[in-house]
Amino acid sequence: MPTSYLRPVRLRRAVPSLLVLGLALVGAGACGTDAPEQATASDGPSPVDASSAPPTRQSLSETDVPHSARSTGTPDDEGPALTWYRDISPMVERHCGSCHVEGGQGTGDFTDPDTVSAFSPAMINSVHARRMPPPASDPECREYIGADRWVAPPDFTERLQAWVDDGAPLGSPEDHVPVPPIAMRLDNPDLEVRLPAPYRPTFSDPANPGNEYRCFVVEHGQDETFYIRGMAPVIDREDLVHHIVLFKARRDDVPAHDDWNAGYDCIDMTFFVGSGGVGDLLSGDSGMISAWAPGSQAVHFADDAGIRMDPDHVFIMQMHYFDGSAGNPQPDLSGYEFITADSARPNIIMAPFGPTGFRIPAGAENHTEAFSITMPLNLHLHGVMPHMHYLGQSYHMWFTERGNEQCVVSSDAYDFDNQLTYMFEEPIRIRAGSEIGFRCTWNNSPSNPNLVHDPPVEVRYGERTDEEMCFGFALISIN
Numbered sequence: 324m325p326t327s328y329l330r331p332v333r334l335r336r337a338v339p340s341l342l343v344l345g346l347a348l349v350g351a352g353a354c355g356t357d358a359p360e361q362a363t364a365s366d367g368p369s370p371v372d373a374s375s376a377p378p379t380r381q382s383l384s385e386t387d388v389p390h391s392a393r394s395t396g397t398p399d400d401e402g403p404a405l406t407w408y409r410d411i412s413p414m415v416e417r418h419c420g421s422c423h424v425e426g427g428q429g430t431g432d433f434t435d436p437d438t439v440s441a442f443s444p445a446m447i448n449s450v451h452a453r454r455m456p457p458p459a460s461d462p463e464c465r466e467y468i469g470a471d472r473w474v475a476p477p478d479f480t481e482r483l484q485a486w487v488d489d490g491a492p493l494g495s496p497e498d499h500v501p502v503p504p505i506a507m508r509l510d511n512p513d514l515e516v517r518l519p520a521p522y523r524p525t526f527s528d529p530a531n532p533g534n535e536y537r538c539f540v541v542e543h544g545q546d547e548t549f550y551i552r553g554m555a556p557v558i559d560r561e562d563l564v565h566h567i568v569l570f571k572a573r574r575d576d577v578p579a580h581d582d583w584n585a586g587y588d589c590i591d592m593t594f595f596v597g598s599g600g601v602g603d604l605l606s607g608d609s610g611m612i613s614a615w616a617p618g619s620q621a622v623h624f625a626d627d628a629g630i631r632m633d634p635d636h637v638f639i640m641q642m643h644y645f646d647g648s649a650g651n652p653q654p655d656l657s658g659y660e661f662i663t664a665d666s667a668r669p670n671i672i673m674a675p676f677g678p679t680g681f682r683i684p685a686g687a688e689n690h691t692e693a694f695s696i697t698m699p700l701n702l703h704l705h706g707v708m709p710h711m712h713y714l715g716q717s718y719h720m721w722f723t724e725r726g727n728e729q730c731v732v733s734s735d736a737y738d739f740d741n742q743l744t745y746m747f748e749e750p751i752r753i754r755a756g757s758e759i760g761f762r763c764t765w766n767n768s769p770s771n772p773n774l775v776h777d778p779p780v781e782v783r784y785g786e787r788t789d790e791e792m793c794f795g796f797a798l799i800s801i802n
């Protein structure tokens with residue numbers, strides 16, 4: 324992550340937020356505390372901690388040995404404990420392969436054993452520091468679709484190190500069990516949309532080199548109301564598309580801008596907010612629909628559930644471009660594909676759960692805000708996108724079932740650059756009378772490399788990137 328520069332601060336006119344206008348689900352029960360957060364997942368010392376040991380000349384030259392000179396195991400002995408084909412390649416492919424491939428946005432092609440052995444100190448370091456794979460919700464909290472890819476197993480670094488120490492043996496190609504591809508695309512989409520025109524990112528923001536957040540209004544072209552039953556991104560430039568957040572809005576509520584083909588700068592995501600107010604959101608007229616990053620799977624809604632799109636709705640695609648093109652970005656024409664239906668039961672809406680109106684004191688290293696509400700209705704929870712800004716460290720969503728707390732999504736390593744929608748295999752059933760809660764912890768002190776204002780200032784709730792948010796955007800159906 325580029326962390327050494329100041330994050331961009333965009334001071335924009337305040338936009339009235341329907342999220343704060345007393346939405347029934349939001350605003351009650353917030354309570355601030357500066358109490359240190361409970362220690363959750365451990366990141367304790369590990370037998371192979373390379374984080375303090377940068378690659379030495381010796382270790383690099385050792386791993387520079389070409390394949391042919393390496394041990395491949397002899398037929399007489401049992402062969403090396405770990406080989407590239409049997410053990411390392413599938414492991415790396417599963418957890419890193421969605422980005423670290425030729426033409427992908429991650430640095431280096433990890434399908435190549437020489438690259439992996441030479442790069443292993445940095446890989447081990449990045450896994451220990453929990454930068455890679457980019458942090459995601461803890462599957463111990465609750466399994467979600469794709470968890471087996473997003474979280475590296477505890478012995479990932481030990482195995483990689485042991486293989487390198489053993490001379491990075493290739494083993495036999497016959498031992499290679501291919502990793503099943505991620506079902507990123509839909510089998511039978513019936514609607515595809517694309518950006519209004521090919522867009523070449525300019526990466527011209529000096530405060531945020533190599534990154535660009537751009538929003539495009541994308542028309543669906545349908546004359547009748549329809550329902551989204553499944554969706555998946557269509558990625559054109561894999562070396563540029565870092566992640567996508569998809570929204571729906573009424574066409575009239577979209578912020579005005581000059582050149583619709585070129586989109587508009589939208590790091591602040593102010594378009595969450597339509598002009599329609601609270602009713603709009605609860606009626607499902609605006610809001611986030613999906614957040615995607617490489618390695619996320621296509622979304623299918625369970626049963627006959629779907630998201631309603633009216634003729635006067637448009638999609639807004641927020642593209643986060645990251646320059647993986649070695650300085651020569653080509654025009655991108657990404658889009659989204661959908662499985663649609665004329666009707667759906669139940670209707671899925673996006674409901675934000677989280678505290679508002681809070682203040683995070685300057686210098687607070689561990690500031691937590693929490694929110695909870697008793698649900699008056701039965702509902703099903705299909706998926707959740709946790710959302711904070713740059714100071715966010717951890718989040719936790721829960722609900723009560725007959726008085727017992729159940730975990731929904733949770734992480735102690737929030738990453739603004741890797742926001743995902745966590746979709747559950749089975750929608751979670753939440754009965755009327757249950758409580759639902761969401762809490763966030765921020766680090767507004769100099770120990771946070773992503774600090775927006777340095778030295779730190781008090782940060783308030785708000786939509787701008789130099790303000791903070793704390794929402795579990797939940798895809799729910801009332802039933």
Ligand code: HEC
Nearest residue numbers: 324418419422428429430445446449454455456475617618
């Ligand atoms: C979702 C995409 C994605 C996945 C999955 C992923 N990476 Fe990365 N990785 C990136 C991107 C993008 C960069 C370059 C920019 C950056 O540093 O954020 C990167 C950079 C790196 C770097 C160099 C910078 C650093 O932070 O050390 C290493 C090493 C690395 N990745 C290792 C891994 C390993 C090991 C895995 C698997 C366990 C992995 N990555 C999985 C996207 C990914």
